[in-house]
Amino acid sequence: MKLIGQILIEEGFITQEHLMNALTRQNELNLPIGRILLQAGYISTEQLAKALSIQLGLPYANPLEFNIDPDTLAVMTARQAEKYQVIPVRVDGNRVIVATAEPLNLTQLDQLREILNCKIKLVVASEDHIKKALDKYYGASLDSVATVLEDLNETELSQYQSHSASETSSIVPETMANEAPIIRLVNTIISGAVKAGASDIHLEPFEDEIKVRYRIDGVLQETHPPPKNLFLAVISRIKLMAGMDITERRIPQDGRIRLKINNRDLDFRVAVAPTLHGEAAVLRILNREGIMLGLDQLGLSGGNLDLFSRLIRKPHGMILVTGPTGSGKTTTLYAALQLLNEPTRKIITIEDPIEYQLKGINQMQTNPKLDFSFAQGLRTIVRHDPDVILVGEIRDRETAEVAIQSALTGHLVFATLHTNDASSAFTRLIDMGVEEFLVASTVCGVLAQRLVRRICPKCNVPYQPSPQELEICGEGMDSFPFKRGAGCEYCNSIGYRGQLGLFEMLGTNEEIERLVMERFNSGKIREAAIRQGMTTLRDDGIVKVKTGITTLSEVLRVTRD
Numbered sequence: 001m002k003l004i005g006q007i008l009i010e011e012g013f014i015t016q017e018h019l020m021n022a023l024t025r026q027n028e029l030n031l032p033i034g035r036i037l038l039q040a041g042y043i044s045t046e047q048l049a050k051a052l053s054i055q056l057g058l059p060y061a062n063p064l065e066f067n068i069d070p071d072t073l074a075v076m077t078a079r080q081a082e083k084y085q086v087i088p089v090r091v092d093g094n095r096v097i098v099a100t101a102e103p104l105n106l107t108q109l110d111q112l113r114e115i116l117n118c119k120i121k122l123v124v125a126s127e128d129h130i131k132k133a134l135d136k137y138y139g140a141s142l143d144s145v146a147t148v149l150e151d152l153n154e155t156e157l158s159q160y161q162s163h164s165a166s167e168t169s170s171i172v173p174e175t176m177a178n179e180a181p182i183i184r185l186v187n188t189i190i191s192g193a194v195k196a197g198a199s200d201i202h203l204e205p206f207e208d209e210i211k212v213r214y215r216i217d218g219v220l221q222e223t224h225p226p227p228k229n230l231f232l233a234v235i236s237r238i239k240l241m242a243g244m245d246i247t248e249r250r251i252p253q254d255g256r257i258r259l260k261i262n263n264r265d266l267d268f269r270v271a272v273a274p275t276l277h278g279e280a281a282v283l284r285i286l287n288r289e290g291i292m293l294g295l296d297q298l299g300l301s302g303g304n305l306d307l308f309s310r311l312i313r314k315p316h317g318m319i320l321v322t323g324p325t326g327s328g329k330t331t332t333l334y335a336a337l338q339l340l341n342e343p344t345r346k347i348i349t350i351e352d353p354i355e356y357q358l359k360g361i362n363q364m365q366t367n368p369k370l371d372f373s374f375a376q377g378l379r380t381i382v383r384h385d386p387d388v389i390l391v392g393e394i395r396d397r398e399t400a401e402v403a404i405q406s407a408l409t410g411h412l413v414f415a416t417l418h419t420n421d422a423s424s425a426f427t428r429l430i431d432m433g434v435e436e437f438l439v440a441s442t443v444c445g446v447l448a449q450r451l452v453r454r455i456c457p458k459c460n461v462p463y464q465p466s467p468q469e470l471e472i473c474g475e476g477m478d479s480f481p482f483k484r485g486a487g488c489e490y491c492n493s494i495g496y497r498g499q500l501g502l503f504e505m506l507g508t509n510e511e512i513e514r515l516v517m518e519r520f521n522s523g524k525i526r527e528a529a530i531r532q533g534m535t536t537l538r539d540d541g542i543v544k545v546k547t548g549i550t551t552l553s554e555v556l557r558v559t560r561d
Contacts, residue, residue, distance in 0.1 A: 004034050007054050013047040045126040049101060053124040056103055061123040063087040063099040063133040072096075075116060078138035084112050087125070087133045094118050099125040099133070178240070179233075185226055186237045190268070190283070192223065194261050196492065199285055199326075203238070205231055205278035216492075217453040217499050218326065235272065235279050242270040249279055254353075257283070269353065286355055295335050298328065299501035299544070304535060307505050308447055312336050312414075315387075317444035318407040320394075322419040328451050328501050329416045330355055333390060336414065337361060340388055348384060350377035351392035366392075374399040382406055391415040397433040404434060407442040421537065422448040422506035423526035426516045440508075440516040448504040450537055450558040452550045453496035456485035465552050472556060484551045500549065502558065504537045 005019045014037060022036045029036060034051070037043045043051075053060035066089045075088050075096055090097040096118055102108065103122050113120050125133075189212060193201045198214035210225040226234055236246045242255025257268040267286040272279050295305060311319055319336075321329045334356065337347055341360050349358075352366040352374070362384070364377050374391055375398040381389055394400045394415050407413045419425050425446040429439045460483045485495025506512070506529045515525050530536065535543075541555030 002055055004032075004048075004051055004055055005037075007051045008034075008037070008043060008047070011047070011051060011054070013051065014042050018042045045101070045128045049124050049126040049129075052103060056124070058103060059123045061089065061099055061125055062129050063089055063125050064129055064136065066090070068137060073137050076112075080112070080115060081138050082134055084108055085127075085130055085134075086112065087130060087137065089123065092121070095121055097121045097123060099123050099130065101125055101127040101130050178237075182230070182233045182237050185230065186234055186241070189223075189226075189234075190259065191261055193283075193285060194264075194266065196223075197498070199287075201281075201283040201285070203231075203235065203281045203283075205275065205280060207277055216494075217496055218451050219453070221494075231278065235281055238270060238281050238283070239272060242268075242272075244270075244272065250274055267356075269355070284355075288356055293331070293335060295332070295339070298332060298335060300332075300503055302535070302543075303533065304447075304503045304505040304540065307445065307507050308336075308503075309339075311445040311507065312340060312412075314412055314444060316407060316410045316412055318404065318413045318415065318442045320415055320417055320425045320443060320446045321449065322417045322422060322425050322446060323449045324418060326451070327449050328499075329449065330392075332447065332449060332501070333414050333416070334358065337388070337390060345387040346385060347388040347390070348381045348386040349390035349392070350374055350381060351390070362386075375402050378402040378406060382409070382411070386411060389413045393417070394429075394432075400429055400432050400434050401438075404429075404438050404442045408438075419448070421522070421526065422446040422504045422534070423522040423529060426525060427522045430516075430519065436517050436519055440513040443516075444508055446506045448506075448537060450502045451499045452502055452541065452544070452554040452558055454498040454500055454549055455483055455551060456488060456491035456495055456497040458490040458497075459486045459488035459495065460484065460548065461486045469552050469556065480546065482545065482552060483548045484553075496554075500544070502537045502541045502544070502555065504535065504540065506534050 005014075005022070008014045009016060009019060018037065018040075019033075022033055022040060022042070025036050025040075026033055031039075034043075034048045038045065038048055050060050052058075068087070068089055072088050072091050075091060076086075081087060085101060087099045088096050089099050096116060098112070098120050100109070100122055101124070103124050109120065109122070189201065189203075193214045196214055196216055198216045199218075200215040202211070202213040202215070202220065204211045204213070205228075210228050210231045211222060212225040213220045213222050215221075238257075239246045239253065239255070241257045242253075244253040244255045252271065252273040254272075255270045257270055259266055259268065265288070267288075269284040269286060270281065271284075272281045295308065300308060311317075321332055323329050337349075337358060341347060341358070346362070347360075348362040348364065350364045350366065354363050354365045357363065364381070366372055366374055366377060374393065374395065378389070378391060378399065379402060389403075389406055389411050391399065391403050391413065394403060394417055403413050403415055417425050417428055419428050423446075425448075426439055426443065429443070430436055462481050463484050465482055485491055485497075487493035487495045491497040509532065511528050511532070512525060515528060538555060538559040541550070541559055544550050545552050545555055
């Protein structure tokens with residue numbers, strides 16, 4: 001049998017000098033020569049695998065290139081595949097063809113042969129390909145809470161048996177929250193949410209059960225919960241990670257967690273509150289990649305994009321973004337600020353809380369405990385010579401008046417409001433007690449928005465909507481080729497993957513200003529804006545349905561009166 005070093009030289013993967021260097025180090029490290037060459041960076045895992053296949057006379061294969069059927073994968077559990085670092089690629093009669101990066105580990109392969117109770121034929125694969133294949137074919141199972149719980153033995157589970165989530169008088173020691181099984185369980189819940197593309201993780205105790213739910217593309221979906229007797233330790237672990245007092249379970253607490261998951265730096269905003277059956281926790285996943293998108297990537301298009309892009313370039317005035325909680329207002333405003341973020345402009349924000357840190361932008365956070373409100377923050381900001389100001393939310397008359405005064409004195413002010421549509425923003429400010437002429441003269445535009453789910457790009461199929469849906473949409477849609485997602489592995493059988501915005505952009509003019517001054521209701525303002533060409537939220541949604549981006553049912557879900 002040829003030596004592995006000789007094969008690597010013959011294949012042109014290394015030089016004689018590389019081999020001599022590795023042989024010198026082998027006396028010190030006491031490792032196989034292939035491993036030393038790999039650590040030194042002389043070869044790749046793929047080159048080592050090819051050399052091993054030549055040395056042993058075994059086929060070389062990349063398991064990622066196989067179309068492995070579910071029945072073949074089912075010959076071993078996800079945990080067995082991970083433990084032995086193998087991938088079953090095909091079943092041939094009473095023989096399983098298995099890809100491995102360690103064909104010389106005979107003891108391990110004998111154990112696997114005994115477990116499977118059949119003959120094994122080996123093909124050699126690289127370590128990198130095995131790891132990627134494990135993630136591709138078994139990833140969901142390896143990351144599941146159910147799999148983690150399977151690995152806990154009865155002794156480990158029983159130590160938590162006495163701690164019930166409703167025992168508000170007992171104290172979970174810090175050591176319990178730091179024990180390996182609980183750490184792994186919490187990490188699995190969090191990483192599972194990140195992998196699923198969730199925006200929030202909900203952990204909730206009820207009388208007879210625990211619920212863990214992920215908010216994916218705006219909709220809550222249940223996932224496998226931990227046993228009730230582990231919940232107190234799970235919540236304690238999360239509180240410990242978020243810098244909270246784990247012994248205090250009578251009052252709400254807020255905190256933050258920063259983790260690196262799959263080479264991504266992620267922040268989590270954590271809120272814990274006492275409920276009837278114990279503490280509930282919500283973790284908001286703050287994904288920086290989502291706020292680095294351009295306005296067009298968020299769903300703004302056509303006239304809406306043109307008008308909004310013009311308005312944010314104004315030297316002064318107020319631009320409002322409206323919509324319910326979770327409709328993407330912050331993401332839209334951050335995208336606008338990123339466009340304006342130049343050395344010639346000073347941008348300051350006042351937020352509650354600061355969700356993302358924006359490079360080159362001064363960000364302030366309200367603090368109710370210190371009586372530092374939006375209004376007080378605004379008064380501080382104007383003394384710092386800003387060009388652009390962002391107000392996280394206008395909640396009261398004082399904040400509204402200070403924001404409007406800032407816009408009147410030469411600043412461009414962005415702010416959010418909770419209203420159902422763009423036209424209602426004017427009447428909301430007036431109802432707060434702001435003078436009509438101030439609203440009319442400062443607000444130059446209002447952007448209302450909602451989020452809808454995108455049709456999964458890998459399983460979209462044509463379908464015929466119900467007569468009721470078509471009736472709501474109006475004439476001319478009955479012959480249109482509608483699409484929806486059939487459900488596949490990529491979208492977790494839901495039919496949707498990702499979100500985008502529906503937008504309603506209202507720009508002010510003389511007629512709108514007159515209606516505001518004369519205190520006409522939002523309906524009249526809306527009618528005037530539509531006459532002048534405003535695209536409503538539903539109309540924007542219908543455009544996106546026609547282009548095959550979302551479904552009619554999604555548009556109706558978020559735009560019903």
